[in-house]
Amino acid sequence: MSIEIKLDKRIASVEILKQFENLLEIKVDDKIYQVDLMHNDEGIFSILVNGRSFNIELVPQSKPKHYTAYTLYDSYDLEVIDAESRYLRNRTGGAQMLSENSITSPMPGKVVKIPVSVGDEVKKGDTLITISAMKMESEYKSPIDGKIAIIHVAEGSTVDANQVLIEIEKII
Amino acid sequence: MSIEIKLDKRIASVEILKQFENLLEIKVDDKIYQVDLMHNDEGIFSILVNGRSFNIELVPQSKPKHYTAYTLYDSYDLEVIDAESRYLRNRTGGAQMLSENSITSPMPGKVVKIPVSVGDEVKKGDTLITISAMKMESEYKSPIDGKIAIIHVAEGSTVDANQVLIEIEKII
Amino acid sequence: MKKIIKILIANRGEIAVRIMRTCREMGISTVAVFSDADRTSMHVRYADEAYHIGASPSSESYLNADKIIEVAKKCNADAIHPGYGFLSENAAFSRKCDENGIIFIGPKPEVIEQMGDKISARLTMIAAGVPVVPGTTESVKTEKEAIDTIMEIGLPVMVKASAGGGGKGMRLITEEKDITSLVRSARSEAKSSFGNDSVYIEKYISSPHHIEFQVLGDKHGNFLHLFERECSVQRRHQKMIEETPSPLMTPELRKKMGEYAVEAARAVNYTGAGTIEFLVDNDLNFYFLEMNTRLQVEHPITERVTGIDLVKQQILIAEGQPLKFNQEQLKQTGHAIECRIYAEDTDNNFMPNPGKIYNITQPLGLGVRTDGYVYEGYEIPIYYDSMISKLIVWAENRSEAIERMKRALYEYKITGVKTSIKFLERIMDTPDFRNGNYDTNFIEKNKEQLLLASKCTENCEDMVIIATYIEYLDQLNIAQTSKEMYPAKNRWKKYTYQKNFERL
């Protein structure tokens, strides 16, 4: 049975056809590759395919089954979609909506200022929070017209990458 | 309760007296230290004691509870002696004898030549086996006058570090 | 003349480690100081001694002059090296060192004050006959005054923190409607970075070259320069790439600017290592911009072409020794380039990207020097600068140096955080950079090419997908069987996957 892997917007189906130790015959969508694949616990992969040498490094992300892959020239975000994730996806289909109505920190940092309070009405583009990291301050603005629903952090607190900071409610 | 740790020939008794996160008060034999100790999964230790900065790296050996420690200037072999190892030690007290009547490979390598066979009488200093590693051949000689009891390896086979190669029987 | 035997390094990151390296070569003991966030930082592990000085924000640790001096006295350090940033251009700190009988490795407090305040520096240079950029000759203390002055000089102008450096508290104003908001943010950033919200205002010279001269002065009245550094490749007013010699330079211009740089140092009876920054326009007119009274981030390229260890010179000068070479003995040999590796997202307006370093592969080999401080498993703190290392290459000539830099950047792998490495590699490929035809507007001008991600072939995308698949299978396996207790035994894997495939 094949597994689906999402790379940026592409969803590819992967399946191993044959295998002998580190020599694999593997199908990605409709292409078949014979690869000599070695990897280690640090997520470092060395893949030889028709003599070409590929070096890939996979770093697991905080969400399970999410990885960032580093090739020589680029980095990619990937997600493995197995039966379990498909089930969770169907159950929490609404989560997508939420993330569009919220502000998430793209990096770890410290909250410098939150010029709004719960219940405030805000316009798209209004600054809702200022985060400082590495001596640089960044302002995050409201993605929509709406009302502040929840503020998850306080001024002075430190935040992790991808943490939801503020949720905004659409005014209907 | 304290634990014993063997460093070369010294056996030291270690005990933690107080601890707050990475700040430890710890007793080694009769000396008490206040240390600020950080370490990670790779066995790297950073210890500050009275401002002095010590960097130690611990590499686990193939035998459980055995470590090699690397400091800036030296390396040490250590063994943790807990209740379990004390019990095992008592049970296999005879093992010590065996190792004196055997040849062990100090490093990984390949067996080039075994000029003796089981049952042969040998004199102390006779070459019993030649091991090649990294383009260099080393000859291992009999530690005693005796008779070849067991040969664990064959010419051409590869051996690991610390593997017993040949056992010799004392002639009484 | 006092032989220095123990130095406290009042800094962190790559520069702290770099200074300790020279100390070690000179047989001088090193003392590190560290904040909460830096207990596992490289400089703590590299030093002979290390002391905790406070909480993570620099205002509570690396800027805490009294605490640092207390530590220096406690551990009997003869001298303090401030590195760059933090207290390096703080006259009060330098003075406190003096008062406590500790040698401050840098110029005298009066000189720091005189050159550190951009206004008085400008006045000093005008008096010494060195050309300066048109602008205010007095510090501007209120918002209103700033706005009035800007209207007087006329747009475009640069607003800069009087006490500043490194692009902090600096704003370019080109449109009238932005004056108020930009003056405010400059002043607020100046306040939070340097504890002083005074600014000054200069006419903005569009697309100039940013060229600086390294100077040394000893306590015996000897002054000399170690040639120029071209620092025009900048983003957000912070340097990204420096090189020496400058592609713009002619022997005549070098001689003339060098003489002015030495005059500038002599005018304040400068001691130690310092840098005279100039703006140079396309007609090769040059203007004094500011003097940095400390070691510069980009000092290694000067070290590489001259062979002089600048930190060693700083220490020898601090001991009171006279310079052992003169201007005529100095030569620029070959070509050196430095790339600054920042933990940042170059695709997203160079947003800092702190986080945990996963793996590092250092570039090595002929003509490559790396000055860094991060290591595998290290978490880059959110409190300090985003520069994590500097890559310096040397070659016989500029085009070879560019090829070597490309090779070194290609080899340099840092995973876990986003870095500027790939962006720098693309800079090495732009015709403007290769031809040496660039000014401070370079990144803006070449934005399109620089942000164009190199295309990965479909093949390569598929390999990434395969790797992810195998990693996923492997993780499944780990979750079910027990992991080896001794990681050293099990790094590269060559086992059978069949068991898993059957389950799928």
Place this chain on the structure above:
Amino acid sequence: MKKIIKILIANRGEIAVRIMRTCREMGISTVAVFSDADRTSMHVRYADEAYHIGASPSSESYLNADKIIEVAKKCNADAIHPGYGFLSENAAFSRKCDENGIIFIGPKPEVIEQMGDKISARLTMIAAGVPVVPGTTESVKTEKEAIDTIMEIGLPVMVKASAGGGGKGMRLITEEKDITSLVRSARSEAKSSFGNDSVYIEKYISSPHHIEFQVLGDKHGNFLHLFERECSVQRRHQKMIEETPSPLMTPELRKKMGEYAVEAARAVNYTGAGTIEFLVDNDLNFYFLEMNTRLQVEHPITERVTGIDLVKQQILIAEGQPLKFNQEQLKQTGHAIECRIYAEDTDNNFMPNPGKIYNITQPLGLGVRTDGYVYEGYEIPIYYDSMISKLIVWAENRSEAIERMKRALYEYKITGVKTSIKFLERIMDTPDFRNGNYDTNFIEKNKEQLLLASKCTENCEDMVIIATYIEYLDQLNIAQTSKEMYPAKNRWKKYTYQKNFERL
């Protein structure tokens, strides 16, 4: 003149990676070949392409000329770089490359034969007027003949493999009773290392200096030398440390020896990079020892003081390009030292110590170059050489270079296998080395000091014990609770140990 666009590197380890670095800087594609043991070796990962060529023993892979040429043809490589060792001085391989239309990066087969056979090399040098060590002028093919010749020349003598190099198949005989056994072991080692048991015999010059000159010759009749390398610090007839300039050298001697070295190259119409090795006695008499018709392990110190990339020169010469500089333009600037890092047990007669690399910290910073190939988690194979990296430093003068080397060795941490790092550090501290007063007898003479392990204070011993204790507790904990699935999340530990203490 043919532009080379793809090179197959018929080698492994640091030299394969080092050659690929220059190829990358020149825009040349690289092809790696690898044995069973080397699938995860650095050169495979560094190359653009990589092909398996056979089993682990070098006789079945890196010495398999036909297989390597087959791969080169299959992947359309224009040229093969043989590195050092393996096929680098194999005339038959060079000839096969020619026959298959592949450029062999090195001299012509006839030159390799002429200089590779030590006997004909001696005869060639005698004809060219270069002084040689007294000894046989014919190859000795049988044991009996060898013994007779030794008795004729008189002890002490050196027996050397005719086809050899790198200390293999070489024996010093000083006592009559050892003649037979040492001749046998030399011949047997020669046979297994080079497939040829011919030896030759030379009078042994006790405690000489081993000094070599780097030469370059192009296909247009230009020859020049790039000064000397002092290689007297040896163990088991293998070099450990090299430096340039040689502390023994005078400008007059350098000029004279350099001229002879160029004469030697000219005598065989040499093309490419080669090395003329000399023995020099304490009265500064010098004798031609042998010529290495390939790149030398220690070439980086020459690169550092001259600024010339020797691999690049090899490739340009192979393309048919004339040398772009002449003797007068070459200069030695400053001082460079190389230390070879071997995986070996220096306390136990330098016994090789293959195994798994646990952690590495590379030395970085001013004046430091590392050429290596091992990485964390890499298992050093038992089949090849024990040299795992080379550390090269440069400084303005010799004493600074020694201090810098000490600093770099101090920083260099490789755990998991025993290495020569600490031994090398102790060499840097011996008065004989510091004074430049040493010959090939150096290690023997200073054995006592060199084997003296640096004393760790009792404090430091206790810290090691504490670390072991904590590691043990930590392992207990791991054994009981589950290990984090994502290693990146959990490197430095700052958690409470209390739970465990209560149990103890």
